[in-house]
Amino acid sequence: MDNVSLSNTTVKICNMREASFLLPVCTILAIVTLVTLCGNVLVIISIAYFRQLHTLTNYLVLSLAVSDLLIGIMVLPFVIFLFVTPCSPLHDVLCRVRGFFDMLLCLASILNLFCICIERYYAVCQPLSYQTKINSRIILGMIFMVWSLSSVLSFVLTFGGNKSKERCAIVQILKLSVIAAVIAFHIPFVVMFTLYMKILLVVRRQARSIHTASLSDGVSKAERRATLMLAMVIGVFFICWAPVSICATYQPFNHFSLPLKVMEIFKFLAWLNSMLNPFIYAYSHSLFRSAFRFILMGKIYTKIGPNARLQ
Template sequence: MRTHSTICVLLYIFLGSLSVVTACGNLLVIISIIYFKQLHTPSNCLIFSLAVVDLLVGIVVFPFSMSYPLSSCLYYRELFCKIRDSFDVVLSNTSILNLCCISVDRYYAVCQPLTYRTKINICVVSVMILMSWGVSIFIAIVFVITEVQQKKCEPNCYLDDVLEKTCLPIMAFYLPVIIMLYFYLRIYSVAQRQARSIQNIMNSGVTVSNGEKKATRTLAIVMGVFLICWLPFFLCFSLQLTGRVTIQVYETLNWFTLSNSMLNPFIYAFFYSRFRSAFRMIISGNIFQGDFSNSKLL
């Protein structure tokens, strides 16, 4: 019994730490973009939206999701579950769609730099953000309605269950993944062509090698971390139709998806030197010693 209680306490500490790290990392991104005028760009608006979503995941979904892994210690209430699932679906899907929008932004910035400022402006970015939230709320409503109907109907609800376990993952995950893969592969292809052009001009194989390695490493980290965090969960979600997936496995994989919100600040912000400079000024407390909003971030 004492060992069981110790495990519960350790789980609380570990999962609570993940929640704190997620909240603090995304809060740094939010403060940086709000405070430093140099970061007031349409592209950073998408990163800001992503950080807001991931911050809410850290302070809302993380604490709610701690209830099930610790359900052997706490009373697991059905209403509480529905509230948790609603927040989880909305915020997680919004996070995925924001990542998808960022891939579109990066594509135009790298592949069409001459028309980037006209095609990706504050109005376009605002529409992207509103659509991300709107589609996520729609998916959540469909998910909740389907769950409620399944509680009321007979075994002939199998068709509804199939639609939920197939259509929702396609809309919420597989389609955004295809879009992200398409744009990131296009970015990588353009980066390779640019590197070859530099090689022809400068006759330097080292430049090409470093450029290609950097592009490969960055894109591999972006897509690799995203797929590692999300793909197992959605495969498990679809496999629930077979009845071979236990709720413990399902909830464990759900924690992998939530960890993506903790890693996003490192992936999408820490790669940029301007954000790193902003973080150093915030953490050191320099911004409280004067007005540094116009500072040039290197």
């Protein structure tokens, strides 16, 4: 009798699980997923199609867009499914799979951004040695290291820690959550912020130089565009990832006292980073705006070719 009552109670909880929030939460997640997919597909097509966008920086941007796109394909749909079906027989397995891809793709996204910052540092601060230190082979090596390191770390951090006994949540509480936060946020942000401050000082110094402005005006404009894009990407990255990363660092030392719903909201904010990056490219870089316009208007299927002049 007790077992029957317990079973009936469990079914009732599953059927009534946050019913008043189910529709709005799933609607918001579906919209974020759709916008993430569309925005990053635009970035990938733009860089792959238009030769004017075939630069070393944009190869790293392409890798970043792929990781953000895969978050929209392999993470957010899992989140929606697990939220809607908390008592599915495959819930625990899908929870682990979602957790692995979440860690893998979020790490790849952050490390791609880290590599973009390094490339910009050499381009602006050490232009004379840029050609020898940064080339297509080095960029491909960076991309390979990003995805290899992300795969290894995500496996260790996902399966090496003990998951909480609570239901599969958007945020999984691991014993290794502090290590994950340090690797995925604290170290990359400190390094990126330091490099960007150096880049900003050099750009301001170049802007004051009459010789630089007169001899390489086109080059300096291109560098300023890329630097502006980097600044916005780093700023949005900090806004989106700081809350969940700081809380993940703080939680183990405070007996995991922070409500799980708060952590889930912060994690959702972190996923927004993958949706916002394409808008940053469009806002800060006129070439991306032109490419997006050509694609959305269907001009790439007419007389427009990959050699089209973007303005």
